[in-house]
Amino acid sequence: MSDLKYFECPNCGGRLEFDSASQKLKCPYCEGTYDPDTFGEEKEYTIENTKWDESDELSVYTCKSCGGAIITDANTVATSCPYCGDPVVLQGNVRGDYKPSRIIPFALDKNAAKKEYKRHLKGKFFLPRAFTDEAVIDEIKGVYVPFWLFDGTANAQIWYDATKVRHWSDADYNYTETSYFKLFRSGRVSYEEVPVDASSLIDDRMTESIEPFDDREFREFNANYLAGYLADKYDISARDCKGKADERIINSTEALFASTTSGYSSVVPTHSRIMLSEGRQEYVMMPMWLLNVKYDNKDYKFAMNGQTGKFVGDLPLDKGKMWGFGIGLFAGISALLILLQYILI
Numbered sequence: 001m002s003d004l005k006y007f008e009c010p011n012c013g014g015r016l017e018f019d020s021a022s023q024k025l026k027c028p029y030c031e032g033t034y035d036p037d038t039f040g041e042e043k044e045y046t047i048e049n050t051k052w053d054e055s056d057e058l059s060v061y062t063c064k065s066c067g068g069a070i071i072t073d074a075n076t077v078a079t080s081c082p083y084c085g086d087p088v089v090l091q092g093n094v095r096g097d098y099k100p101s102r103i104i105p106f107a108l109d110k111n112a113a114k115k116e117y118k119r120h121l122k123g124k125f126f127l128p129r130a131f132t133d134e135a136v137i138d139e140i141k142g143v144y145v146p147f148w149l150f151d152g153t154a155n156a157q158i159w160y161d162a163t164k165v166r167h168w169s170d171a172d173y174n175y176t177e178t179s180y181f182k183l184f185r186s187g188r189v190s191y192e193e194v195p196v197d198a199s200s201l202i203d204d205r206m207t208e209s210i211e212p213f214d215d216r217e218f219r220e221f222n223a224n225y226l227a228g229y230l231a232d233k234y235d236i237s238a239r240d241c242k243g244k245a246d247e248r249i250i251n252s253t254e255a256l257f258a259s260t261t262s263g264y265s266s267v268v269p270t271h272s273r274i275m276l277s278e279g280r281q282e283y284v285m286m287p288m289w290l291l292n293v294k295y296d297n298k299d300y301k302f303a304m305n306g307q308t309g310k311f312v313g314d315l316p317l318d319k320g321k322m323w324g325f326g327i328g329l330f331a332g333i334s335a336l337l338i339l340l341q342y343i344l345i
């Protein structure tokens with residue numbers, strides 16, 4: 001059963017929100033600030049039994065501040081009262097199996113997201129001019145996205161056919177010499193914290209496009225970091241995300257091995273054997289700004305990494321050219337090459 005956690009200023013009763021600039025819980029009225037790692041430990045600001053209706057899908061709570069109805073679904077972790085804006089956290093959804101072990105707090109605020117959006121539009125040659133003038137940001141929200149992080153090891157052997165082509169000329173002829181090689185690469189690669197988006201509500205292309213996150217900023221999870229933001233718990237299990245992580249590890253290993261086969265005119269992999277061994281898995285939350293822009297009766301989605309400011313999104317096109325999402329697939333994976341031996345046959 002979920003119970004609501006409020007963020008009441010102990011000094012004036014105002015509502016605290018996590019302030020990304022100071023990395024503290026901050027009261028907008030008396031300017032009091034509180035450490036999110038320790039706030040509310042002695043005194044629980046928890047109101048139970050405020051819920052007055054519950055079905056399988058939706059729950060309705062009465063806002064403690066204004067009496068308005070706060071409607072949540074089964075996955076809601078953090079939201080705010082639609083009437084007075086009071087942030088609330090549903091503590092039942094960050095307990096037990098649903099408690100993230102770590103969180104990267106927001107480092108950039110809503111204004112930073114608006115600024116990056118404007119910058120994103122600049123210099124886009126194929127963007128209809130009217131878009132810049134008429135499109136309006138319809139919605140902008142800060143969301144903590146649930147992720148699974150996987151560690152794993154790939155034992156790989158890959159065979160390639162390669163060629164070297166040499167050209168030269170003398171007074172009478174042009175010569176071409178093609179040499180053929182068989183290449184073999186073998187090694188073991190360890191991966192740490194390969195991220196997979198654990199929410200079915202957020203487009204995986206979005207989450208992969210805004211990677212990487214800087215894992216040095218991870219803190220131990222505390223619900224206080226969620227104050228003033230939206231968050232859902234995971235609805236895709238670690239087991240169901242594992243295949244995606246494996247796929248990323250295999251692609252990354254192939255790319256890493258291929259990077260050691262330079263110096264040839266052509267290299268084609270002919271056969272590969274990659275064995276994966278499982279490692280640790282971890283449930284975490286990472287910050288993301290989501291923007292919905294309306295233009296010409298259509299919705300355009302944009303996203304910004306709430307830690308690094310990396311901004312992505314599709315724009316309408318004047319001419320038949322696509323920008324799409326530039327997926328920087330492996331930038332976030334810290335790969336440690338333990339052993340890479342190769343034999344040139």
Ligand SMILES: [Zn+2]
Pocket residue numbers: 009010011012013014027028029030031032
């Ligand atoms: Zn206050």
Ligand SMILES: [Zn+2]
Pocket residue numbers: 063064065066067068081082083084085086
């Ligand atoms: Zn309210």
